[in-house]
Each structure stands twice: as structure tokens, then as C-alpha cells.
Amino acid sequence: MDRIAPELVLKTTPPRSQKTAHMRERLSIDSAALADKMAIAVQGPAGFGKTFLLAQWRREFLSRGAVVAWLTLDEHDDGVRFARGLAAAMAVGSGRATFAGFLERMPGRDELEGLTDWLAEVADLGGEIVLMLDEADRLPEATVRHCLAYLLHNAPANLRIIMASRGRLNLQVADLQARGFYVAIGADALRLRVEETVAILSSRFGHRIDPDLCVRLHEATEGWSLGLQLAIASIEKSPSVVAAVEELSAGTGDIRRYFVDTLIAHLPAEQIEFLISIALLEMLHPSLCIALSGDEQAGLRLQELCVATPIFVESVDSEWVRIHPLAREFLLGRFASLPETRRLDLHERAASWLEAHEFLEQAARHYLLAGRTRQAYQMIEQCLYEIMLRGQFSRVLEWVEELPAQEVESRSRMCLAAAWSLAMSDRHEEAVRLVAGLRQDPASDDSTRCEADMILATAAYFADRPDEIFTLLTPWLDSLPTGEIKLQAVVANHISRLALFQGQPEKARRIFQRAPLYAWSSGLDAIRGLGEWVVGLSYLSEGRLVPAERALRDSLARAEQDIGRRSPVAVMLASGLATVLLECDQPQEAATVLANRLDVVERLASPDAIVLGFVTASRLAVLQGQGHRGYDLLEALFVLGEERGIARFCIAALAEQIRLHALQGRADTCLALGRRLDAQVPQVAREQTGLLGPELALMVMLAKAYIAHVQRDWQGMLELLERAGDTAERIRRGREIVQIKLLKALALHESGGNGLACLREAISLAEENGLRRIVEDTHPQLLKWLRQIRHEVPPAAAQDTPPPAPAPLATSTVSPSRLLTPKEREVLQLLARNLSNKQIALALNVGEETVKWHLKNLFGKFQAGTRKHVVDRAYMLGILDPAS
Template sequence: MDRLEPQLILKTTPPRGQKSARMRSRLAIDTPELTDKVVIAVHAPAGFGKTFLLTQWRRESLSHGAVVAWLTLDAHDDGARFVQGLGAAMAIGSGRPSFARTFEPGPGPGRDEFEGLTQWLAEVADLGSETVLILDEADALPDATIRHSLTYLLHNAPANLRIIMASRSRLNLQVADLAARGRYATVSTAALRFGVEEAVAILTGRFGAKIDADLCVRLYEVTEGWPLGLQLAISAMEKSSSPGAAIVELSKCTGDIQRYFVDSLVAHLPDEQVTFLTGIALLEMVQPSLCIALTGNPRAAEMLRDLCVSTPIFVESVDSDWVRIHPLARDFLLGRFEKLAPEQRQGFHERAALWLQQHEFLEQAARQYHLAGLPRPAYEMIEKCLYDVMLRGRFSRVLEWVEELEPEAVLSHPRICLAAAWALAMGERQAEAARLITAIEQHPSADEATRCEAAAIETAAAYFADRPDESLALITPWVDRLSTFPIKVQAIVANQIARLTLSQGQPEKARRIFQRAPHYTWSPGLDAIRGFGQWVVGLTYLWEGRMLSSQAALRASLVLAEQDIGRRSPIAVMMASALATVMLERGEVQEASTVLANRMDMVERLASPDAIVLGYITASRLASMQGHGHRGQDLLEALFALGEERDIPRFCIASLGEQIRLHALQGRSDTCQALWRRLEAVTPLIAREQTGLLGPELALMAGVAEAYVLLAKREWEAMLVVLDKAGATAEHLRRGREIVQIKLLRALALKATGEEGTPCLLEAVSLAQENDMQRVVQDTHPDLTKWVQTLQRPTLPAVTAESSAPMPVSRPESATSSVSASRLLTPKEREVLQLLARNLSNKQIALALNVGEETVKWHLKNLFGKFQAGTRQHVVARAYMLGILETAG
């Protein structure tokens, strides 16, 4: 092979692989979305891992035995030089020197490059093997080359050629026909962002036990899955003595992240663009005409478009011209905005408010009027929109406004008062909600529908204070008149009746109430009304112990809630508490931890009592299973303290009951007895007498706890009596998991008394398997797991003679390196290369392969040519660089 120009060798050499980088299985080249595509275009701004993804695909293609060529493009690659680069790339990738001579300049304008491309494509087709061409930085190509040469290449690719290209923006290509035939795929910014599970896996893989799921998810939320942001965060954490401190520093946009923005934005961008970015930073989302109004610069739309391409700080919408500024970049830019003169800042706020008001973005307009020091128009805007903000489920935002507005103003504006009352009732501030409910009912404009909604708010407040009987009494008088009220009110009340019906032990009826209720559809996304109803549906399945059905319902709803309302919104955290409980029961420990991570503070503040119990108990069990038993105990103590603080016995009983279970499994009889005395002291009369809606639930929790106390004391006869009573309550309430748990405990007690407990055990195990309760046996008592294994052991297949035969001894392979199955090399050349990497002589290689030394020399000569190398060490180095030779393990 003729020697290539040094510049072409550099352009055709792939970048160094990152050994510590995590392969992205979600974006693997053989995923269903990509596997049949002839052309794959990756486009995203800098910092989103485009080149790393290309190197991953290159390694995957090599491992499948494909010929892979790499070419990094630049602005000098006009038509002729583009073909030269293709020839050099394929010459190195395939080992065929003829590719390097693909393009030879000849006479006649405008046709040479197409003749060269045609010759190159014919040569690729002649290879007869799967071939992958990777083009990096394709946006650097001259526009003429993109429109002519690259388009020609894509449309004339032979059947064995796949083309992958990366660019910072969409290329000006005519590929509609390829897309219509299903041959063209795009991977954009949204796909390149890390998901929360990916981020958690990367961080735990790097830091292990030094970082917990809460910190991982906090970091993910700060970076919003931006790959470069996560990389900078990892760098900062490696330098810091405390991961938590590093995340705080990152959130404040200091340290490495600040240096990145200074270097990439302030130092490298023209002053006009820096000024533009500083001026628009007061808003989270912007669009071209808003930028023009805000800055007064007629070129603002053009600058926004250019910055979206050249910087990684904007998140573009899929179907609109709105873009969102990344929070880290915005924090940095807001620091510069705050340094502007006060009159300049006020001018920006006023211009933003006016444009937003004119375009019906009322809450954002109210915020800007408020920041501009103009309270009158701010109140006008918030009066019009705050109730809708509440309906969307964004209660935290409503509470923020409640804190900022004057109390008299809230009381004097009915719609603000309604919104505030709902937000306060569905949380921990029921007393404040009661004052607003009274104001709503007494306002002169209140009609019957408004009074019904006020009763619904009062019902919600009683439910969130864990007083379901009071809830039922408040809403029942309005049920018969519901059909005369607006659909919105009907849907709200139906959700409440469904939840109260579940407390009566009728989960199927609760689902039917939700399904038959009129659906209030005022918004295309998930809102608070539908979100609460869907949470109730998921909870009904969890109540019955039907884990698969519950997970299916809750997972789909949680995705919508996070997307439309927010990950830390009340609806989302309530769904997450239930979903994490289901996942833990199904053995998905890491997934459950990720779902619940960085939500517990919101669970405590804004979730319902049953969601709070689910969240705390699940978080405690997860912490203990992950080796943080002290944190698990802290969570249980915090739940008890919360119960005392809010006067909610359910929290205290749940906390003490879980502690009793844990100590009983360790045989700590005295500790269990002490905890039981505390539990008896907080058990209310309704639980002892099993009256009302809440009494049976609390009695069931206390009954299971008492059974564990008796288990620790080994008082089996008394334990059977308690279990009989608790089992009847569980059957009445149709609590599926508790039914199985009680049967398992009963089997243990029967066995200990010398009676036959196996039928009870097998029935419980059968129910658990049918409903995919994978942890209930182990969590109820470890001895049950051993018992089940003993019963199943006779059914295990016997070891056959074939399976016990000794394995054949194979020739030892190199423990230090492996060769990818690239078609650049023949099988024998791959063997020679692997032995060459072990620094063996020709004679040693010949002996190892059982061939003559002349044959080895022949293969080495071919390797020198294919790798463009002059020495044996150079061959090995080039093979490592190209990813054909890799370190094993």
C-alpha cells in the first residue's frame, strides 16, 4: 500500500477510546430502532457525546466482523478532497490499497468527484462483506459538498454499506425518500441525554458506596442528563472530599462547571452574543420573537439559532421554536445579569412581562411584573392563572405564590383563594386551608358548584390528615347532586369517593368508579385530577397484592406525571412511593431505589398518609438491603416522629410495626416487647374496636406486629390466635400481601406446634407466585425460604453423566489482549497479531501456530501493509489505536 499523506492518516484515525466510559446499551447499533437503517445521522451540540457514541458503534461493528472506516471531516473537504478522504479511510479500514487510489484528478469540471465516488462505491460493493463508514463532524463540510457529494453517497450506497455521520446540527440533505423507505434514522439531543437510570449506574460504578441514590438523582436533575455536565460533575466530585459538597458547588455553578462556561461562552463567543445570552437569562424558556422584544436586537432570532447549534446550553423543543436554557448555564448567566444596573434589569423584566402577557403566558408575566416591582399587574395576571396552575398539579408553585402574596389579597381574590386552599389542603397545612375554605363559602359570588368544590377541598384536607371517616361525612351530602355540577367537580368528587371506597375493602368497585366518572379533559397533558385518579387505580392493585398490574398502571402514569407536572410534584411522588413498593416486592431493588431517590422530602410534605407510609417503609428496607442499616433505622424513627407531630397514629404504628418485624427476625424478644408497649400506647380506640374506615387498617397493622412479638417470644399458640383475627381483617379488607404474609406466619407457627403447616405454606407460596410477590417469603421470615427450598429440592433435575464429564482442555489463550473479528484481517492474521502483542519472536509464533517461520514472515508483511506500519511494535500500536486489538477484561 502506498504511503498516505500524514494529514489523511490523522483524519482517518478514530479518537482514543475512554476505558472508564460506560457503553450505552440503550443506543447500541443493533437496537430495533437502528438495526435495519442504511444511514444513521447523529446531531446534537457540543458536549452530548456524539463522538463517543460513534466509537462505541465502531467497536460494536468490528466485533460483528464488519469492515469499518473512520473519517473526521473539516471545512477543506470539498468534493475532490472528500473522495480522497473516503479512499484513505477505506484503505486503512479494509487493508485494500486500491481504495487509496480511488480519486485521481482528471480534466473536466464538476464531474471528477462523482466519478471518484462511483469508483469508491463500486470498490465497496466488490468487498462483498458488511462495511460501515463513519463520518464525524459532518457539519464542517462545505455546503456544496453536503448537497452534492454526500447526498450522492447516501443515495447510491450498495447493499453492504452502512453510513453513520455525526454533526452539531441537521445537515442540508435531501433524504426524505430514504426516510420514507425506512432507511434513514436520526439520533438527536433528547436520545443522547442520559436517563436517570444511566446516570445512577455511571455514578455508582465510579464512586460505589461513597454516593447514594439520592445524591445520584440530585446530580442527574442538576445536569438534566447532559453528558458533559455529568462528566464535569464527576471531575469535581473526584477532587472533593464530600460528594454532597461537590453537588452543592455544582448547583451554584462554581468550580469546574463555572470555568467551563467562562471558557466556552465568555472567552470564545463574540461580545454581542455574550450580551445577548446575559439579557435573555432572566427567562427559563425563550423563542425568537421574544428574544427580539427582550433585547431590542433585530438579529436576536439569528443569534439564538446559531447559539443552539454552537453551544450545548439550549434544550430545543421537538415541535416548536421554543428553547429552554440549561439550568447550570442559566445560573451562570444570571450571575452576570445581576451585575447589570438596576434600571437595565427592570427594563428587561418589564419588556419580558409585556410580551408574555400579550401572548397569554400569564404566570410567567406575573413573575416578571413581580420582579420589576409592579404589584398591580402581577396580581391581575396571577388572579387569572393560579387556579389553572393548581389544576395542572403544580402545587409547589401555588404554595410559592401563597408565600409571596399578601394574605388579604389571597382572601379577596376567589380564584386565588381556591387554588391556595387546594394546595394547602393536599399536604401538611390543613389548618391554613380551613380558613380559606370558610372564606370561599362565605364569598358573595359563591354558587352551589363552588360550595361543593369547597366541600371537596375540606374532604381532601381530612383525608390528608388521615381522617377518612370525616372525609366521607363531608362529601356524602353532595353525591346525589353531582350530575348538576360541572364535569370538573364531578371528576374531583369521583376520585375522592373511589379512594374512600378502597378503604372499605372494595378495590374493584373503586376502579369502576374512576373508570365510569366523567373525565375532565381541559389540558392535553396529565393534570392533578386525572393524575390523582390514576394513582388510586395503581393503589387498588397494590392493595390487592397484584404486583404486575400495579406496576403497569403506576409506571405509565408516573412517566406522564414526571413529563407533564414534574418529578418532584405531589402526584409524581405519591406514584413513586407506590411504584417503589411494588418494585421492591418484585425484587427490583436498584430500580426501586432510583424511583424513590430525591423525593422523600416531598413525600413528607405533600403526599397522602398512605403514600407517606409506603415511601418511608420502602426507603427504610432499601437502605438496610444496601448496607445502610443505620439510615433505615433513622427513617423509621423519623416516621414515628412525624406521626407524633401531626397526630397521625398510622405513622407511629407503621414505624413500630416495622421495627418489631426486624427485631423479631433477629430473635430479640425483649426489644420486641418494649416496642409493642409503645405501639399499644399509640393505638387508638377505633383500631381496638375496628370501627370506621381507618380502624380495620390500623388493627391489621397492629395485629401483624403483635404476631411478630409472639414469634420472638416463641408463644406459638397465642400467635395462631392473633393471626386468625388478623387474617379475617385482611380478608375483609382484601389486602393481598398481608393475606399471604399471615398465611406464611401461620405455617411457621403450625410447624412449631407439631401440626402440619406445609399446606398453608404451599398455598401462600402459590398466591405469592401468581401475583409476582417475589420478596414476601424472605421478608416474612428467612426460615420460610429454607423450608420452601427443602420442599422443592426433590423436583430438581438429577446431574446427568454428560454434565459431570470433564471439560476438554483447550489451548491457553493470551490473558492480556484480544482481537476483534474484523474483516480487515484473516483468521490467521488475527492469531499472529494476538501473539505479536505478547512480544513473541517469529520462531515462537511459528511454534505456537504449528507453521513455518516463512509463513509467519508472510503474515507479518501483510500486517505491516494493512496497518501502514514499519515495525512490529508499530503494528501492535496501530491495532490498539484502531480498536482491533483490545486489552482483555
């Protein structure tokens, strides 16, 4: 093959393959969205993994025998140079001499004529051909509009074209899109999902990093691949993972050096000043930048920076852009060093623009920072209630902390927003105080008094006093203010919760489904979200995990998108979903769903969600070999119960500890915990009265059944289980019904009775409802018994099992790329093992001259001068792959 110019060799060499890189399965080239596309445009800012994704696709194509040509583009690629680059890329990718000869025929020819010849040669190859164009945004505009567009619209059926660029290319592809041939992948699709971030960090650091820290890093980097790489580099150098995460979040260390190197070192002084002056805002619009700077060219400057720097994310079909939080943290450090008068002026300019465009909360924030408190209070009064309705209670509470108490209490809508948010938190007593005046005020109308009572009912729910909810609801059931759809939806949520306490899960769902839909805005809001939480909880309480997972997963996805991952509604749904996933024996996903949420669960979730969250987190810790952390979480739940006077927390914490110790046969520890449990049982649980009494009594009886088991008191255990079974049936607790049957079968079996029928019924119910872990979690002895019944472990299996065969020696594999013939692939594989010509000839049963002839072809196709050079080039091009 003719020699290729050195600059073209570099441009046609694919990037270094990262063997430890995480495979983006959802973006696989064979995924439904990409499998049949002739042209794919990957568009996103720097550091979003565009080149890596192309490299992943390249490996996928090579593994199935496609010819893959790679070309990195630049601003010098006019039409002729672009055509020469394509020829060189195909010469390297296919090894076909006609493409190398094409380079010699190019001088003096029209570029479109050259592209036509190139396309004809591609069509002549017949097999699947893939052209990958990296950094396509650097192409001259004329090359994009003429040459690249010509290539796309005249591609033969065997050619696929993949382009990576920082922004949208000026291509007319509407016809290709209409025919389903073209697709664009943007920054949102390129962002790492939380589970991808967890997988990458876990595979790199193992037990050094827990899911909570993984999710914190994901939230700090917001799925930015480069940000995650910087985080990984910091962790590798740091003796403390936590310290490395804190450093990254604060915009110091490696992340600071990165932004200094990429921003400060390469931008003109006026652009740096402009960046610092706009850093006070996360979302930016060209006209907002003009208002801040007073410069009519500020919009163009913002556009230039979007192209020149990796810190902006452009919105789809919108002029709004967003500064990445890590970059903004760094720039805010520079903003703080500006003179105070300059900072105040910028805040006031921002507030005025935001107020004029009805971004009231953001305007209030900047008015406060500008020292204009009167305007700030007016702005936040107009929008705080809507923020609450959206379900962002933590944001409301942040404002309540900042605002003077008299300002909150003197403005009715602000007072109601604060009361709702306080009621749905660990500060529900403050909500009671806030609404007391509204209930007693003669000027308050029925609507206001009804809403005040609903706030009190919510506070009672979060204080785990459901009987008070019934008392507060009763006066309004037949006299709700007419036309108040919002209050009707709130009342329906409360009634459905009461139905669930009464052991009527189906009724709870029907009440929610028939309630009027209060849709004050698009997306999920607080009222709808809390109603959907009750629906998911109703399925979970019945032990029906399949519909529970579907309901909770769908609701959680919408809550994360519309309200936020750490919003109270989202964390409650996450607690339920994590519980379901663990019961379905998916502990890794359960840990990811719950990660970096438990602190919000503790402060802003309902009691049932708190118990689910803490107990599930404890079980996950035990499964991960961190038993000490599991017990610490249970003790934290117990202390939380003592602090808030919520017996359910104390009972759940002690009952779970008793179960864990009983499984280890620790009789004395179980007895000591049993005495602590007796001291916590309220009268309603002893007598099974009220709405909460039966549920608490059930937890206590199951805990005492485990104590009886560890004491081998089979008769006492069976009596406890009989009473527990009646209670579980009455309040429709599906998981507990199965657990009781399993424990009853075990007690009968251990005492010499016949528990087989009870065991089989329990297993049947567990399988039907997806309770995959319940046998193991109830008691390990049940697993042994079950294996014996099913003959899964023959008695002599351990002695008869032959020793495992030794693992084969690691070798290298050759991709089935059409660059090489089958015989050349065999020669290359043996060459990679450093065999001589004679040894290769003997292995392939051919003559040495034949081997030499194949080697000569390999030298030409890989543009190599030595045997080692052939192997190295094959590894670099991805043709030769180390096998694990």
C-alpha cells in the first residue's frame, strides 16, 4: 500500500482505547433508537464523552466484522483536504490499495467529484462500512454545507456516517429525519445516569466508596463525564474519599486547576471579566447578559463562550444556557473578590430583569443579596405558595429560615406555604402554632379554615397520630367548600391514607383514582405525588411487589424530573421503591435508589417512609458485610423515635435488631432487646386499638416470635404466630402473612411436627408476589430445608464435585474486521504471541513462504515496518484485543 502522509496518519488514528472504561449499554449502537440509523450526530459540550462514545461504537462495529474508518477533523479541512482525509481513513480502515491510490488522483480535481469516486469505492466494498468523523464542529462552514451534506445525501446503503461535534452543525437533514435515517444525540442523552456513575466508581474503587458518596459525586458533576474523571483522579490521589468529594464539591483541587487551565489561561481579559460577572446566575439568557453588563454585544459574547469553553450547556430549541455547577462554584469564588458596590449592582440588575420576566423567586433571592429587602419580601410572597404546591418543601423551609417571623405570619399565603411545609417535616409542631391564628380568626372564610384543618391533619400524619386525622376530617366530609378542587384532592389523599391504616388497600387506591385531579401545572406536584405515594404503599403493604415496583418506579421517575431527586416526595417514593427492590433481590439497584437520600428521609418524610428507608438501608449494609453500620442505622432510628415520641420508630428498630441477632442464635442479646421492646410498647399496641395499634402489635409479636425461636420455645412461638397471623390478615399485610407462615413451618419442623404444607403454601405465595428474598431473610434454616425438599443439594455433592479445571492462559483475540482475511487474522493472533515464522507455519500447517506472504500483507495494511509494529498498530486500531 502507498504511504500516507504523516498528518493524515495522525488524523486517521482512533483515540486510545480505555480497557477499563464503562460500557454505555443504553447507548449501544444496537439499541432500538440507533440500530437502523444511516447517520448519527453526537452533539454536546466538551467533556461529555462524545469521543469515547464513538470509540465504544467503533469496537462494537469491529466485533461484528464491519470496516471502520476514523477521521479527526479540523478547521483546515476544506473540500479537497476533507476528501483526502476520507481516502486516507478508508485506506487505513479497509487496507484496500485503491483508496491509497485515490490520494494520488486528488490534485486538480473537484472535491465533489472526488467524493463521488470515494462513495463508489465504498459501495464496491459491499460489506458494512462505518465512517466516524470526530470534532466535526471544527470544519469550515463551506465544507459542512457542501461536502458533508453531499456525503450524507448520497451515501450508499452499506455506509453509516457518525459525527461528533460540540454544537449543532448547519446541515439540512430534515428529509433524512423524516425518512428515519438520521438521529441526533444531545447532551442530555450523553449525561451519565446515576446508576452509570455508581457502576463506574464502584468498579474503580470497590468498597472504598459507598453508594451515598457515589451519588453525591453524580449530583456534583451532573453526569458530566469529564467532571467524573477529575473526581476519580482526585480520589486516587487522596487518602480520604470523603475529603476528595468535599474538595470537588467546593471547586478546589483538581477541578480548580482544570478551570484555571481551560478558562483563565486561554481567554482574553474582557471575556474572563464577563464570565465572572454572570456567574451569580445559573441559567443565562442573551438579554439577561445584556442587562447585567450593559453591553449590547453581550449575547454574542455568551454565544462565543459557549463554543470556546466546556462549561455551558445549551438548551434544546431555546436561547437559555446553563453554567455547570462545578464551573460556577469556581467562578463564584472570583465573583466574591469583586468590589462590594459592583456585586450589589449586579445583583440588583439581575433582580430587575428577573422580576420583569416573572422569575419571582430568583428575583427575590437577588433583591435580598442586593440589600433590597422590601422588594424581596414582595416577590417571595407572590410565589412561595406555588413553590410549596410544586412539592419543593425544603426550598420553602429555607426561605422560612431566612425571612423574619413577623413577615411570614403577617402574609396569609406565605403563612400557609410555611405551615404546609413545616407540617410535612420533623417540625410539625411549628405548623400547628402557625395555623392556630388562621383557624380562630373571624375573618377567615371556610376555605381558609378547611385548609388549616388539612394542614393539622397532615401534621398529625407526620407525627404518626392517624386517629387525629379522622377527627379533623370528619367535620368537612359533607361540607367541603364548593369549587375547591385543591382541597377535595387533599381530603381524598387523607381518606386514602386512613383506608390503608384500616387494612383496606384496594379502597385506598380507588379513593385516589376517583378523586378530582388538581392539575394547577404540568408535571407531578405535591398533591398528586403524595397521592401516588399512598398507591405505591398500598401495593407494598399487600406484599404485591410487581404492581408496587411499577407504580413506585413510574412515580419516582416523574418526581425526580419535575420536583428534584432530593425533594420530599421523591425521597418517600425512593424509600418504598428501595424496599421493593431489596425484596425482589436487587440489592445493588436498591442501594443506588436510596443513596444520598437518607438525611432527607429523616427530616422530611412521613413515618412509614422513614421506617422503610432506615430498615432497608440497614439490611443493605448487612448484606454488604457492614453489619456494624446496619446496627448503627437501627439505633439511629430508635433514637429518632425517642426524640420525636414516635413509638413506631423504636419498635421497628428493636424488632429488626432482634431478627438479626436471632438469625445468629444470640439468645441473651435477643432477651435484652426484648426487655427494651416491652418498655416501648404503647397501650394502643397492647390492646390493638386505634388505627395504629394493630400494626405496632404485629411488629411486636413477630419480634417476640423470634425470641421464642432462639430460646427453642416452640409452643410459645406457635401461639404468638397464631395471634400475629390473625392481625396480619385483618390489616392485609401480605409480606408479614408469608413470613408468619414460614416461621410457623419452621417451628413445626423443629418441634417434630409436620410443617411441610405450611412451607409450601408460603413459598407459593412468595413466588406469586415476587418476594424473592423472604425465605432467606426469615431464617437461613428454611433455605436448607427447602433445598433438601427439592433435592437441589445431593448428600454427596460436596465430596463428588471435581476440582475446577485450570483457567486457560490469557491470549489475544482478533476482531472479525474485513480489513483482514481469515488467514491473516490467524497469523496476526499467533504473531501477537511472539511466535516465529516457523512456529506460525507449524501451527497453521502451511509453509514458511506462505507465512511470509501473509506478513507482507499485514505490514502493508497496518503501515508497519516491523513485526512488533504490526502488533502495536493492531492493538491501537482495536483489531487486536487482549482477552481477559
